[in-house]
Amino acid sequence: MKDIATTRNNAVIAYNSAIELLHQADLDKAYFSKQEEAYSDENANKIEDLRLPSILLWLRRTRDSYALETMRLINHANRSIYYWGLLQKDDDFFSPGPLSNWQNLSQDLQSLDQRFENAMSTFAGSAKSHWPVSGRQGAVYKLSPGQIFTLQTPFKSAVTGETYYSIVITLSPGVTDKSGDLPIFSGRANIRLDLVRLWLIGATVSADQTGAKPITVVLTQLGKETMQNEYRESFDFQHDAVTIPFQFDTDGVESLSDCSEARVLNQQLLGDYYVGNGSPQNSSIAAIGPWSNWSIEVRSSENKNLDMSTLTEAYMEFGGYCSPFRVARLSHALGNRDFRE
Structure with missing residues (x-):
């Protein structure tokens, strides 16, 4: 009987202890729940x-x-x-x-x-056009006698020691064409170039192994440029300089009329090239405009036996895309009418 009583008493004590532990666990749960709320995301x-x-x-x-x-x-x-x-x-x-x-x-x-x-x-609001058409010349700027004289002056690089000929030409809206009568890009707004050339009339080089007499010219748009929209509003931009190589065969080039596409020896990819493994996208690189400072450089190291002393004329030729100018904003011309009515 004594063993039974002892066993019962021990069971009662264990039960009471379990009840006490359960109560304490409930208190701990309530405490930590409040702590969790106190440290919520809010x-x-x-x-x-x-x-x-x-x-x-x-x-x-x-x-x-x-x-x-x-x-x-x-x-x-x-x-x-x-x-x-x-x-x-x-x-x-x-x-x-x-x-x-x-x-x-x-x-x-x-x-x-x-x-x-x-x-x-x-x-x-306006159709785009591209010029020049095949077999025709683009917009042409004729260098002045003073600019020709400067371009004939040799310089020597302090780094490489090579001889080169260089000049910086500034083109701005209103600059006239070779005739001196009309602006170079008369009737053209929002111009985006895909062709820039420099024709050197009279400059000579020696023939290469193919019998051609190529001259290589490096043209650089220096990055600060002005563009005009269809309403002749000007916009100024600043970007990195864009360097454009041009090479043509001088054999038989005696005047501007001889400066044709048949003489061109390289294809320029202005505003249409891409990098990477994806598919090429048209105009993936925004095309530049003409109204800027242009650096022209002709290097002796790239032109065999170059002689610039015989240079008589030089022409910059441009081609690209444009929109037409408008006389007035369409909404003003139509009296601000809304055709959705």
């Missing part, structure tokens, strides 16, 4: 000290990285629309400032879509 966002969980720091860095990349892409897209569409620049996209939240980024994207639609409407 409250943890207000903590900026070292106690901030590392996962929150990682999430914030990821969020900021995506926000910065999105802002960069929006800025580049806006600059692209500004450069291609020749619309008035939206300075909100260019102003420095803190990282934008998702609401501001969403508004920027909506604004960007609207600017793109405006640019497309402008493009759709």
Whole structure:
């Protein structure tokens, strides 16, 4: 009987202990539940000290990285629309400032879509044209006697020691063509070049192994340029210099009329080349315009027995795409009528 009583008493004690432990566990559960609420995401966002969980720091860095990349892409897209569409620049996209939240980024994207639609409407308002047609010359600028004299002056490179001939020519809206009567690009707006040539009349070189007498000229658009839209509004841009090689056969070239496509020895790929493994896209690189400072350089190291003393005339030739000028904005000419009515 004594063993039975002892066993019962021990069972009662174990039961009471279990009840006590269960009660304590319930208290602990309630305590930790409150602690969990106290350190919820809403409250943890207000903590900026070292106690901030590392996962929150990682999430914030990821969020900021995506926000910065999105802002960069929006800025580049806006600059692209500004450069291609020749619309008035939206300075909100260019102003420095803190990282934008998702609401501001969403508004920027909506604004960007609207600017793109405006640019497309402008493009759709006039047909584009390309010049010159096959067998014809493009727009021509004739170098003056003073410019010819400068181009005949030899220089020696302080780095390589080679002799070269160089001049910088400034072209701006209103510069006349070879006749001196009309602007070089009369009637052409939003000009995008895909052809730039320099014809040197009278300069001589020795024949190569094929019997041709090629002269290589390096033309560089120095990067600061002006473009005009269909309403003769000017837009200024600054970008990296663009270097364009041109090579032609001088044999039989005695006047401008001899400067034909048949004499050209290289094909220029302005605004149509691409890099990478993807498919080529038309105009993947924005084509430059003509209104800028142009550096012309003829190097003795690239032209066999070059003689520039016999140079008599020089012509810059351009070709590309353009839109026509408009007399007035269409909405003004039509009295702001809305044809959707």
